[in-house]
Amino acid sequence: MKILVTGSSGFFGSWLVPWLQGAGNEIVGYDLAEERNLFDAATLGAALDGCDAVIHLAAYPHYKPDILPQLFTRLNIIGTARLVEAMDKAKVRRLVYTASGAIYGFGPDRPDKGWVTPPIRETQKPTSWGLVDAYGASKLACEAWLACLPSRSWTVTSLRINCIEPLHWGAKENGTHWGWWVSQNLACRGFLAAAKRERGGYQIVNVAEPNSNMDLAQLDALLAGRL
Secondary structure (H helix, E strand, O other), rough: OOEEEOOOOOOOOOHHHHHHHHHOOOOEOOOOHHOOOOOOOHHHHHOOOOOOOOEEEOOOOOOOOOOOHHHHHHHHHHHHHHHHHHHHHHOOOOEEEEEHHHOOOOOOOOOOOOOOOEEEOOOOHHHHHOOOOOHHHHHHHHHHHHHOOOOOOOOOOOOEEEEEOOOOOOOOOOOOOOOEEEEEHHHHHHHHHHHHHHOEEEEEEEEOEEEEOOOOOOHHHHHHHOO
16 A cells, blocks of 8 residues: 555654555655645645555644644644645545544543543543543544545544553553553554555544453454454
């Protein structure tokens, strides 16, 4: 497959890109570090040429509390909309969106347990537990917006991922995590399976290790090619 990866030089992108290449895929990296942004329609359109799918990692991250809320709106929400516009024009309508445990209320200074009863399923309403910050709000808003894309012509998979090991800001010294965690290898497998998903429509998938507090039925179906 030929896959465009936004945020390709970031924390997870720097792992995912070589992993995807090692699995035999052609990767087009798209990152601010290379002076390529989501608001440059011409550059984005050229990068999409011949692609089969897009993995969208680019976003202002959770661990930058000094970022103004409107900047989360500009990059995380409006930037996603600009990407979808470019994809539609290029007739590339298979998108893997990177969501987050922040949608469920996981994050800094929140309890590890107590505000929700596991196993946590994708169908549970995230807002009933309260969002952590503007980052979580931006991810939830994008999910709601992407779910409105025409299911007959678009295949959109939103992967809800929290702490990625072996190193992530969510890991604590005692080895516990906020909500759940996933290994680098399983996360990469999930992204590739989502990029290959052929059935149309919108799906949300929790991506986590089996010993987490998440319901993983959707993930099992995705990895097995049944989703």
